[in-house]
Amino acid sequence: xxxxxxxxxxxxxxxxxxxxxxxxxxxxxxxxxxxxxxxxxxxxxxxxxxxxxxxxxxxxxxxxxxxxxxxxxxxxxxxxxxxxxxxxxxxxxxxxxxxxxxxxxxxxxxxxxxxxxxxxxxxxxxxxxxxxxxxxxxxxxxxxxxxxxxxxxxxxxxxxxxxxxxxxxxxxxxxxxxxxxxxxxxxxxxxxxxxxxxxxxxxxxxxxxxxxxxxxxxxxxxxxxxxxxxxxxxxxxxxxxxxxxxx
Numbered sequence: 001x002x003x004x005x006x007x008x009x010x011x012x013x014x015x016x017x018x019x020x021x022x023x024x025x026x027x028x029x030x031x032x033x034x035x036x037x038x039x040x041x042x043x044x045x046x047x048x049x050x051x052x053x054x055x056x057x058x059x060x061x062x063x064x065x066x067x068x069x070x071x072x073x074x075x076x077x078x079x080x081x082x083x084x085x086x087x088x089x090x091x092x093x094x095x096x097x098x099x100x101x102x103x104x105x106x107x108x109x110x111x112x113x114x115x116x117x118x119x120x121x122x123x124x125x126x127x128x129x130x131x132x133x134x135x136x137x138x139x140x141x142x143x144x145x146x147x148x149x150x151x152x153x154x155x156x157x158x159x160x161x162x163x164x165x166x167x168x169x170x171x172x173x174x175x176x177x178x179x180x181x182x183x184x185x186x187x188x189x190x191x192x193x194x195x196x197x198x199x200x201x202x203x204x205x206x207x208x209x210x211x212x213x214x215x216x217x218x219x220x221x222x223x224x225x226x227x228x229x230x231x232x233x234x235x236x237x238x239x240x241x242x243x244x245x246x247x
Contacts, residue, residue, distance in 0.1 A: 002095030030222035033177035040155035052125035115151035145195025160206035
């Protein structure tokens with residue numbers, strides 16, 4: 001298990017870097033359900049769980065947690081990837097060997113200690129690796145359920161991420177948060193497999209909602225956190241049109 005080693009100075013620079021990367025890659029970043037995440041974070045520490053479909057997912061979550069929700073963010077990461085990209089430890093990532101049960105247990109205990117502090121967020125992608133956004137079932141691993149059991153103070157907040165090509169040159173990024181999941185009460189509800197199933201069902205429902213919203217053109221619920229003005233593309237198209245004009 002590789003612990004996080006946050007650096008405020010590095011993180012200040014990296015936040016600016018991520019803002020620029022997102023604006024350079026996407027036509028817009030659109031957020032729905034923000035009130036759910038805000039409400040949960042005011043009640044204590046939060047465990048964010050989401051689908052994992054792209055390399056961009058942790059950067060989108062990092063941007064939202066720090067710049068939008070003002071949380072002290074951490075994230076569980078495959079130890080192999082963290083060794084390859086060690087700078088992620090400086091922004092709150094901690095590494096867990098997903099193929100070593102004993103290391104996984106250490107990582108969960110470490111994450112549970114992190115979730116003992118208010119206004120702190122731990123991000124987990126229970127799929128364990130990038131998978132197609134349309135794949136069903138999502139096949140969550142049981143780690144997020146076990147972490148929720150080890151950290152009973154935390155609110156479990158599901159969200160879904162989707163990247164969608166459309167009428168613009170660059171894709172849109174759509175994020176939808178759902179309400180915090182009800183705290184389990186009975187022994188049966190606290191069983192890791194029951195918790196895993198509840199986590200998977202919540203994220204699946206959010207992905208299905210995004211899909212239905214896109215198909216219906218129903219995006220009024222989504223607040224644009226940024227939108228490119230499109231003038232550069234329009235100028236380029238105009239220039240090409242002028243060059244290709246009949247002579």
